[in-house]
Amino acid sequence: MKEPKPRIREIRQTEERFLSSDIFEERAHTLPPRNGKGTYREAARDVPVYHHCDVVVVGGGPAGCAAALAAARTGADVVVLERYNHLGGLSTGGVVIWIDRMTDWEGRQVIKGFAEEVIDRLPSDAVAGPDRTLWGVRDEAQAKYWRLRTSAFHGIVTWAPTIDPEQLKLTSQEMLIEAGVRLVFHAWMAAPIVEAGAVKGVVFESKEGRQALFAKVVVDCTGDGDVFARAGAGFDTDIEEGDVHHSMNTGFMLGGVDMKTWLDFRLNEPEAFSELNKRGREQLGFFQAPYVSWRNDVALFLGPRQSGLSALNVDDMTEVEIRSHRFTQAHCAFFRKHAPGFQNAWVMLSAPQLGVRHTRRLAGVGRIERQQWSSGEILPDEIGVSPSVSPKFPVISVPYSALVPTRLDGLVAAGRHISCDANSHGFMREIPQCWLTGQAAGVAAGVAANRGLQPRQVDVTEVQAILRTQGSFVRDHKNFAETAAGEGG
Numbered sequence: 001m002k003e004p005k006p007r008i009r010e011i012r013q014t015e016e017r018f019l020s021s022d023i024f025e026e027r028a029h030t031l032p033p034r035n036g037k038g039t040y041r042e043a044a045r046d047v048p049v050y051h052h053c054d055v056v057v058v059g060g061g062p063a064g065c066a067a068a069l070a071a072a073r074t075g076a077d078v079v080v081l082e083r084y085n086h087l088g089g090l091s092t093g094g095v096v097i098w099i100d101r102m103t104d105w106e107g108r109q110v111i112k113g114f115a116e117e118v119i120d121r122l123p124s125d126a127v128a129g130p131d132r133t134l135w136g137v138r139d140e141a142q143a144k145y146w147r148l149r150t151s152a153f154h155g156i157v158t159w160a161p162t163i164d165p166e167q168l169k170l171t172s173q174e175m176l177i178e179a180g181v182r183l184v185f186h187a188w189m190a191a192p193i194v195e196a197g198a199v200k201g202v203v204f205e206s207k208e209g210r211q212a213l214f215a216k217v218v219v220d221c222t223g224d225g226d227v228f229a230r231a232g233a234g235f236d237t238d239i240e241e242g243d244v245h246h247s248m249n250t251g252f253m254l255g256g257v258d259m260k261t262w263l264d265f266r267l268n269e270p271e272a273f274s275e276l277n278k279r280g281r282e283q284l285g286f287f288q289a290p291y292v293s294w295r296n297d298v299a300l301f302l303g304p305r306q307s308g309l310s311a312l313n314v315d316d317m318t319e320v321e322i323r324s325h326r327f328t329q330a331h332c333a334f335f336r337k338h339a340p341g342f343q344n345a346w347v348m349l350s351a352p353q354l355g356v357r358h359t360r361r362l363a364g365v366g367r368i369e370r371q372q373w374s375s376g377e378i379l380p381d382e383i384g385v386s387p388s389v390s391p392k393f394p395v396i397s398v399p400y401s402a403l404v405p406t407r408l409d410g411l412v413a414a415g416r417h418i419s420c421d422a423n424s425h426g427f428m429r430e431i432p433q434c435w436l437t438g439q440a441a442g443v444a445a446g447v448a449a450n451r452g453l454q455p456r457q458v459d460v461t462e463v464q465a466i467l468r469t470q471g472s473f474v475r476d477h478k479n480f481a482e483t484a485a486g487e488g489g
């Protein structure tokens with residue numbers, strides 16, 4: 001049978017997007033469709049209780065790590081439940097080792113707190129990025145140099161380093177253990193425990209079977225809203241067609257390369273580079289150019305990006321893995337043959353975690369929306385500040401209300417599934433923003449648990465004050481003129 005021709009949409013880079021890409025939509029599956037029909041009634045059963053705690057964080061990705069540490073530092077007894085064998089989520093297991101911008105366009109670090117602490121604790125050779133003195137520099141030569149190394153955008157040098165994922169796994173783990181957090185790996189949250197409209201804990205599945213874990217507050221950091229969706233909270237699934245935020249792929253890394261040779265080629269031989277791209281697209285169908293990593297001998301690939309498939313459908317997820325594994329080997333062979341610096345390349349790793357950018361977004365009490373981008377307003381319940389997508393916009397105030405479900409108690413959400421519109425999701429899903437919302441959710445959950453309140457009832461000024469003592473950059477909306485003038489360093 002003839003393969004259907006994939007539909008390629010060229011996505012233009014605009015000032016409202018972080019990334020441009022050739023996204024492709026190809027819904028046909030490699031494997032035959034499933035034949036299941038009807039339903040099967042599972043027998044009711046009693047499950048053993050695993051533990052009682054103040055705060056359970058479901059998902060140990062960027063948001064979950066920040067949430068657990070922040071909650072533990074409020075004095076709460078915290079458990080993290082993670083389905084894989086490590087912390088870091090996509091930033092480690094998904095090989096998304098490019099940590100996006102944490103600075104504003106003047107070079108001030110605006111995403112701080114956990115973001116600053118965890119990167120500072122990594123060994124110096126596990127982080128590659130521009131020196132602090134260069135952040136915000138608009139010098140053409142510097143911007144040109146750092147643009148090819150993930151850290152300059154719109155002609156401005158930014159703080160957006162690449163990191164060693166193994167060191168991030170270890171550092172995150174040790175930080176949480178030091179803070180007294182109980183880690184539970186290899187444990188899949190199967191169902192929330194909900195009573196009278198409030199989440200009281202979760203049931204998880206592991207090699208021990210099903211077990212119940214009770215908590216005063218649950219922080220949903222699954223990235224896919226698994227807890228809040230199953231507990232009955234509202235959510236959105238609409239997507240921004242022109243953005244990559246809804247596409248999936250499994251990232252991979254090639255070892256044995258010489259990125260300096262590759263970058264010299266990219267910079268100095270633009271025609272040969274575009275010829276290579278063309279040839280790659282012809283031979284492979286879809287072509288992904290590499291990014292730098294934290295080492296000269298490792299290249300990072302975060303595509304080709306596939307859209308039109310859902311990360312809430314197990315057959316679609318399987319399809320993305322099948323295609324991504326094929327792309328990985330095909331790219332390695334192509335690069336070995338044709339790309340300067342890649343003659344000795346080998347496939348070091350295809351990510352153990354599927355690269356999911358978007359599934360559900362919470363229907364929250366508040367919401368980050370496109371209209372807000374230009375206002376520069378400091379929201380009364382600000383829990384942090386996101387860099388904007390282009391120098392045309394000021395930084396964006398992130399409200400606590402975007403983490404709180406409109407109608408569900410006992411739970412806060414953090415990470416890539418917070419309440420925002422599809423356009424704003426393009427940047428709110430980035431790793432630093434997930435650290436930011438994770439830390440705020442953790443503090444709020446700790447405060448709620450310690451005071452016997454629901455997350456929607458906590459005094460936001462107390463959350464803001466604790467966040468500041470934890471190193472986060474949180475402005476005071478009453479002090480708009482002063483802080484807008486340029487705090488943040």
Ligand SMILES: Cc1cc2nc3c(=O)[nH]c(=O)nc-3n(C[C@H](O)[C@H](O)[C@H](O)COP(=O)(O)OP(=O)(O)OC[C@H]3O[C@@H](n4cnc5c(N)ncnc54)[C@H](O)[C@@H]3O)c2cc1C
Pocket residue numbers: 058059060061062063064081082083084088089090091094096098099100101187188189190221222223224226248249250251302303354355356357414415416417429430431432434
């Ligand atoms: C290919 C790709 C490229 C990207 N590029 C960049 C980039 O260059 N820079 C950048 O900053 N960001 C980038 N991103 C975005 C960023 O990686 C994610 O949005 C971010 O990691 C989300 O963090 P999170 O904590 O919300 O979720 P995740 O990182 O997805 O972590 C969620 C964690 O929860 C666990 N979990 C989920 N469900 C359950 C369950 N039911 N039970 C138990 N555990 C569960 C998962 O195993 C995972 O560890 C990219 C994303 C992708 C996919």
